Amino acid sequence: MNSPVVGALLGLAAMTGTLVIVGRLRATAAPNLAERVAMHRGLRTPRSREVGPVGTYLALLVPRVLRSGDGGGDRLAQAGRAGGLARMRVDQMTWGGLGLIAGAGLAAWAVLGGATPFAMVLLPALGAVLALLLLDRRISAQAKRRRARIEEQLPDVAELLAFAVAAGESIVPA
DSSP: OOHHHHHHHHHHHHHHHHHHHHHHHHHHSOOOHHHHHHHHTTSOOGGGGOOHHHHHHHHHHHHHHHOSTTTHHHHHHHHTOTTHHHHHHHHHHHHHHHHHHHHHHHHHHHHHTTOOTTHHHHHHHHHHHHHHHHHHHHHHHHHHHHHHHHHHHHHHHHHHHHHHHHTTOOTTTO
């Protein structure tokens, strides 16, 4: 065996071991207060915490992509996007599908150019994940731009409110 192959195998073994260790640590960690309360209410079972190494890796990616319970709606409102979470899911399916198609086209081109057939599996999945992350980044950028515009206009709104109150209007109609 030549040294690049040995290095790749050692790297693969090290990463697999790291994922197994991290997955086991997460599976055996004591549940926090919210999880204990949820278990007593029947919303979650103790077994659902045992996710394994692949689940640990996906647990890092899925909340970033799906973001429904941890402020996804807040981010959409900040970005000024109409349609809410349902519209965001449609956008995610569209972007993910386009990424999958682009990855499949790139994989076909790479295999015809002499790459390994493993590219037919890896590149479409990578294209879909990258497209979803790009959509997430785009929504975050829209929210940041909108917040900046609002903060930029806040002094003008405060001044107009002060003028209206000084002219005799109450705060609510002003």
